[in-house]
Amino acid sequence: MNISERKPIWIALSEFYLDTELEQKDFKRIALKMIESPFSLEEIKNINKYEVFPVLQANLSNIAGEWAGFDEKWLEESIVKSIEKRNYFRKLSIEFSYFINSWMCKKHWINTEKEYKKIKTTAVLRN
Numbered sequence: 001m002n003i004s005e006r007k008p009i010w011i012a013l014s015e016f017y018l019d020t021e022l023e024q025k026d027f028k029r030i031a032l033k034m035i036e037s038p039f040s041l042e043e044i045k046n047i048n049k050y051e052v053f054p055v056l057q058a059n060l061s062n063i064a065g066e067w068a069g070f071d072e073k074w075l076e077e078s079i080v081k082s083i084e085k086r087n088y089f090r091k092l093s094i095e096f097s098y099f100i101n102s103w104m105c106k107k108h109w110i111n112t113e114k115e116y117k118k119i120k121t122t123a124v125l126r127n
Helices: 003-017 024-036 041-061 072-085 088-101 103-126
Strands: none
Touching: 003 024, 003 041, 003 072, 003 103, 024 103, 041 072, 041 088, 041 103
16 A cells, blocks of 8 residues: 555545535545546545545544544554555454445535536536
């Protein structure tokens, strides 16, 4: 796993888990980070599901959740530790939890994907 390639995606996707309302400019910025990465949209969705979500999902359920942004060093260390601890049963637990709780970020994904596709389409039309 190349952390230097993943870290910008982790940071961008972490905004989905803040206790704040994202705006259109936020979705565009996140989409641009996704496009700049070496990962496909499907790969990024899996990075979210298996790497970011397990570490940050609880923030959305917390009454006094983080709203200013996650410390990047903490985020990286937490995700790496989570990945290192992963086994078959932990992966099943993530699958179940994501199935139950993914609705919390669904609107963010819809808006980000719209921006992603808009940027990609504009880039293709320019070429």
